[in-house]
Amino acid sequence: MPSGGKVSMTCAEFQKVLPYIIDSGGNVGEQEHLKTCPICADLVADLTYIADQAKLLVPMMDPNPRVWNGIKHSLEESGQVKRSATKSGVRGRLLESPTRSRWGPAAWLLPVAALVLVVIGLFLYRNRTNPDNSYSADQRVSPSATMTLVNSDGMGETQDEQLLLQLSEHVPSLRPAYEQNLRSVNSYIADARRSVQTDPDDEDAQEALMQAYQQKAVLYDMAAQESVP
Amino acid sequence: MVPGLSEAEAIDRAKAGDAESFEALYGLHKRRVYSLCLRMTGNTAEAEDLTQEAFLQLYRKIATFRGESAFSTWLHRLAVNVVLMHLRKKGLPEVSLEESLEPQEDGPKRDIGARDNVLAGSIDRVNLERAIENLPPGYRIIFVLHDVEGYEHNEIAEIMGCSIGNSKSQLHKARMKLRDLLKASRAEKATRS
Numbered sequence: 001m002p003s004g005g006k007v008s009m010t011c012a013e014f015q016k017v018l019p020y021i022i023d024s025g026g027n028v029g030e031q032e033h034l035k036t037c038p039i040c041a042d043l044v045a046d047l048t049y050i051a052d053q054a055k056l057l058v059p060m061m062d063p064n065p066r067v068w069n070g071i072k073h074s075l076e077e078s079g080q081v082k083r084s085a086t087k088s089g090v091r092g093r094l095l096e097s098p099t100r101s102r103w104g105p106a107a108w109l110l111p112v113a114a115l116v117l118v119v120i121g122l123f124l125y126r127n128r129t130n131p132d133n134s135y136s137a138d139q140r141v142s143p144s145a146t147m148t149l150v151n152s153d154g155m156g157e158t159q160d161e162q163l164l165l166q167l168s169e170h171v172p173s174l175r176p177a178y179e180q181n182l183r184s185v186n187s188y189i190a191d192a193r194r195s196v197q198t199d200p201d202d203e204d205a206q207e208a209l210m211q212a213y214q215q216k217a218v219l220y221d222m223a224a225q226e227s228v229p
Numbered sequence: 230m231v232p233g234l235s236e237a238e239a240i241d242r243a244k245a246g247d248a249e250s251f252e253a254l255y256g257l258h259k260r261r262v263y264s265l266c267l268r269m270t271g272n273t274a275e276a277e278d279l280t281q282e283a284f285l286q287l288y289r290k291i292a293t294f295r296g297e298s299a300f301s302t303w304l305h306r307l308a309v310n311v312v313l314m315h316l317r318k319k320g321l322p323e324v325s326l327e328e329s330l331e332p333q334e335d336g337p338k339r340d341i342g343a344r345d346n347v348l349a350g351s352i353d354r355v356n357l358e359r360a361i362e363n364l365p366p367g368y369r370i371i372f373v374l375h376d377v378e379g380y381e382h383n384e385i386a387e388i389m390g391c392s393i394g395n396s397k398s399q400l401h402k403a404r405m406k407l408r409d410l411l412k413a414s415r416a417e418k419a420t421r422s
Contacts, residue, residue: 018401019397019398019400019401019402020394020397020398022401042347043408045347045348045349046347046348046349046408047401047404047405047408049347049348049349049352050348050352050357050376050404050407050408050411051376051404053352053354053357054357054361054372054376054377055376055377055379056354057268057354057357057358057377059260059261059263059264059265060260060264061260061263061264061267062259062260062263063259063260063263063276063277063280064277066277067259067263067277067280067281067284068252068255068259070277070281071255071281071284071285071288074281074285075248075285075288188354191353191354191355192353192354192355194353195353195355195356198418199418199421205355208355208358
């Protein structure tokens with residue numbers, strides 16, 4: 001626990017109390033040590049940075065459909081719901097859709113955008129899972145090429161803006177939710193892309209990038225479904 | 230969501246046993262619950278089982294939801310309890326009640342007398358997710374609850390059955406361990422490039 005107001009303290013003493021003072025800032029002696037000790041200042045900066053980055057982590061992964069099937073099966077088995085009481089075709093949606101409306105003439109762009117995103121994701125995935133059979137090293141899409149593709153065709157911003165514009169016109173109540181989701185997914189794509197660029201052989205980063213693209217495709221798909229009367 | 234149905238209406242209908250509304254609630258919250266389970270266990274199969282268990286419990290307990298907190302908060306707490314119950318049954322170490330801040334064999338070491346480049350700007354979410362996955366289970370749970378999910382130390386102490394001080398020291402160790410992992414990963418990448 002924080003000690004009294006000792007003015008001079010060692011790094012060992014400071015780091016011993018750090019877990020308890022990192023949020024509050026500590027007493028005069030601890031603050032003084034932090035100001036004058038670059039090692040402890042770096043340590044606190046790193047720990048604070050990690051905590052800040054963790055706050056930005058958002059739930060990005062959907063569970064496998066077998067999870068819902070398992071839930072449904074369990075409820076049916078236990079007699080809590082009648083068999084086939086839930087329509088198998090009913091899909092849970094991530095966003096509220098209090099109203100449905102038709103899209104304007106640009107409606108076709110949405111599924112196309114989603115398709116392109118999925119294709120990019122799948123392309124990277126196939127590169128990862130089957131690099132020898134499907135593509136030679138020269139034929140593989142480099143991360144920078146992917147980034148150029150996504151940026152240069154305006155997928156990153158123009159399409160998003162168009163999507164939000166359409167939502168504003170037809171289902172204004174949905175716009176904030178889509179806006180927030182797009183921000184999250186775009187930021188995740190940017191992070192994943194950076195990781196792939198840093199290390200093109202990093203399989204986790206490629207997987208993350210693919211998932212991020214898929215999430216964006218799902219978002220566009222959901223928006224497209226809003227046009228179903 | 231079922232067309233024209235708000236979350237509050239879906240909750241009311243699910244309380245009355247409406248399966249379609251329950252499915253809609255699953256659709257709304259599955260990602261957050263699954264992500265929580267995945268981050269806390271670090272294992273896809275376990276996370277799927279626990280997500281399933283959490284929603285089954287939701288179905289059984291939804292009638293007890295009185296709206297005193299947000300539904301998502303209530304469900305989140307339910308899911309956390311499901312994961313912790315599972316980990317207790319499994320006998321995994323959660324929080325050592327006897328731990329001290331002395332460096333442990335596999336734990337993070339104090340940073341005294343050495344200066345390295347700070348991490349700021351050098352890590353992204355992919356790296357961080359991976360590092361969290363590699364944390365020892367006890368550290369991971371506290372870190373996920375506090376830094377990712379936003380629980381306060383007093384809440385964690387209550388959930389985990391430990392002291393607030395213990396929660397703080399475990400969180401500190403988790404962050405220190407993450408720092409080590411992230412720096413090692415950065416160094417490894419620098420060597421390769």
